[in-house]
Structures are given as structure tokens and as C-alpha cells.
Amino acid sequence: MPTARTPIVAGNWKMNTTAEQAVVLVEDMLDDLDAIEGVEVVLCPPFISLLPVHEMIADTAVGLGAQDMFSEPQGAYTGEISPLMLKPLCQYVIIGHSERRQYFGETDETVAKKVQAALRHNLRPIVCIGEKLAEYEAGLRDGVLARQVRAVFRELDPADARECVIAYEPIWAIGTGRPAHGADAQDAVASIRLLLGAMLGGETAAAMRIQYGGSVTGANAAEFFGQPDIDGALVGGASLKADDFVRICAVAQQLKRGY
16 A cells, blocks of 8 residues: 655745744734644744744644755854754755755755755755756756756665655746646656655655645645645745635645545
């Protein structure tokens, strides 16, 4: 029988909200999120809001994640945030988001180093991968995804790999209002899981959670969550709207697969 995977819906607030606005946003949706069952819900606010949000959700089922981190635990790295700083507050950390790769020069190599550092400090990485529009249109999607997956997971043993979440985010769908079709997203995620099986074994691949990200809303979430290999979403803009994010999480709860 297939391995049961708990869906995970994470809200990436990106560079939005002041600390005060973050508190209001959490207040507007926390009761509803805490009532969600069978789905892991994670909020990923900006660094300045991690502490207040941590305090607000401490006695709830809602988890907390950071949007990035550096690979070293401490040192002369002005402006960076280390895993030691995050560990008391967070369970998760987003690593390798396409915006980090595009605007801040992150590479497959630096992403792999950050993933290893997160795992050493008992933080669960949400590892982002995805192809550009030109790569998608040229039929290069699977090759791009394979390169990004290999860079990270060839360095990990199966036990560490299972601690990771993969977020498949086609870059051409992020923030554009042009999400991938559910069947296309499923095809991409299935190819990722097949590669993980070849690298880490079928049992490990079957246990690993793979999200879809890219213009996910309450209106289209079911199209993705109903796919057999998609285990939730990494949500951008819709996670800044309390009602929409709650709706996305509720859809994941309704469609949770019972193996």
C-alpha cells in the first residue's frame, strides 16, 4: 500500500507585513487554522515577525517557518540569519526559493549547503525547485528539476531526505495569476518522485511530501490537492488574505487522502 503522507500547506508572506500587521493577520485566521485537522499548516512571515508570531501560535497546532537562512551557525556575515537563531522559534525554513535564486544569486550548490545546515540544526527544509518559462516551453522542465533535485538529495541519506519537504514551483506561475494545470503539476511532481525513488529508494520517495506552489488560491486549490502525488501547497499572495488562506487549508483537509 502507498505510504500515507500528511498534507502540508505553508504560507510564504515574502517581504510583506510589518510586525504589527503580521500580528493582525495571525489574529484574523488563527482560530480557523488551529481547527484544521489532518493537515500541517505553517506560517512563514518575515524575520522581524518570527518572535511575535511564535508567541501567538505557541499553544496551537500551527507551525512556524522562516523564509531563508545562511548555511553557517555564526560569524562575520552581516545581515544574515543563522540556523541557531531560527531553531528556538521555527520548525521549518524555506530554502532555494526562485526569488532567492533570481535576485540574490543562489545556486544549486548554496541551496544544498543550506539544506544540510538546516538538518544539522533540526530544522525541516522546504526545498524549492522549478523551471523558468523558456525552459518549460522548450521541453526542458524535467531536466531542470532533475538537476535541482540531484544537487540537494545526492548529499543526503534517506532518513534526512524524509525530513525535507519539496515545493515544486514553476517560476512562470509564481505571482503571475497563471497557475499550472493540475494534470501538468501532477506530471512534474510524479517525475520528481520517480527520481527520488531512483536516488533514495522507493519507500523513501513514497514517504516524502511534495507541494505545489504558484498562484494557488482557495478557488483552484482542489485542482492541485486532488492529484495523487501533490501533498499541499506553498502559498504566496493568497497567504496574506486570511479568508483565502483558511479556505486553502480547508480544501486540503477535505481532500486528504485516506490510504
